[in-house]
Amino acid sequence: MISVGIIGASGYTGAELLRICSKHPNFEVKTAVASTYAGTAISDVHVHLSPEFPEMLFEDKDSAPLSECEIIFTGLPHGASQKVIPEFLETAKLIVDLGADFRLKNAETYKQWYEEDHIVPELLDSASYGLPELFRDGLENSSLVAAPGCYPTAASLALAPFIRAGAIESDEIIVDAASGASGAGKNPQPNSLFCTIDENFAAYGLLSHRHTPEIEQALSTGSN
Known part of the structure; x- marks a missing residue:
């Protein structure tokens, strides 16, 4: 073992x-x-x-x-x-x-x-x-x-075949992704409490999400 x-x-x-x-x-x-x-x-x-x-x-x-x-x-x-x-x-x-x-x-x-x-x-x-x-x-x-990360996994696996084939331009990509509240971790925060998020949907990290450079790195080095 x-x-x-x-x-x-x-x-x-x-x-x-x-x-x-x-x-x-x-x-x-x-x-x-x-x-x-x-x-x-x-x-x-x-x-x-x-x-x-x-x-x-x-x-x-x-x-x-x-x-x-x-x-x-x-x-x-x-x-x-x-x-x-x-x-x-x-x-x-x-x-x-x-x-x-x-x-x-x-x-x-x-x-x-x-x-x-x-x-x-x-x-x-x-x-x-x-x-x-x-x-x-x-x-x-x-x-x-x-x-x-979660978004880099989804985005990289979805986009890599298209980038490899030259079917899309890398500077024209928009990743529109959503995750559940568990992604925010276990520590309680006001914006992740049930009463706040139940039947709700909110945008966050637009143009500043920390997974952005990870996606860019993965697609630039793993798509050849």
Whole structure:
């Protein structure tokens, strides 16, 4: 069995990671890190996972046996993964980051869109973009994989065939996409509460969405 550690296991992404890993025939979840809930049963936070994790507790990162894990998944907000991942590059065979910290190859582009400096820019070029339909060759021997964002996944897979065929001009593309409220994360915000969003539809991030450079990067490098 392949030992797996999940950092950021209490959020929506973490819950899905736990669920998927529990069903994988070759994976064994060795530790689930969620510092806010350290010492709390996974089944108390993710009730639907009670059958899969009836007794396992969330752990704090500093005390969790992450150095013993062959694969580590991180499901953290942007800015957080880059502070954690370098610590485990030598011990883990593979790290998969589901956040945004290693998706962009250019540190200046990251700073422009995420409004903060990247603290390990030297790792950006070595991270593989986890969209196998367009970047399979770069994934085979990678030790750090950046899982793509939701809109970049949908837009890149839909547009790449047309760009490859020269059927559309890249400067005339409009991506009109919508996502559910879970994409905003688990922390409560006024604009994501049920009373605000029920039967409602709102535009956000027009001309300034952080997935814009990721889509541009994927289509410019993965469509040849």
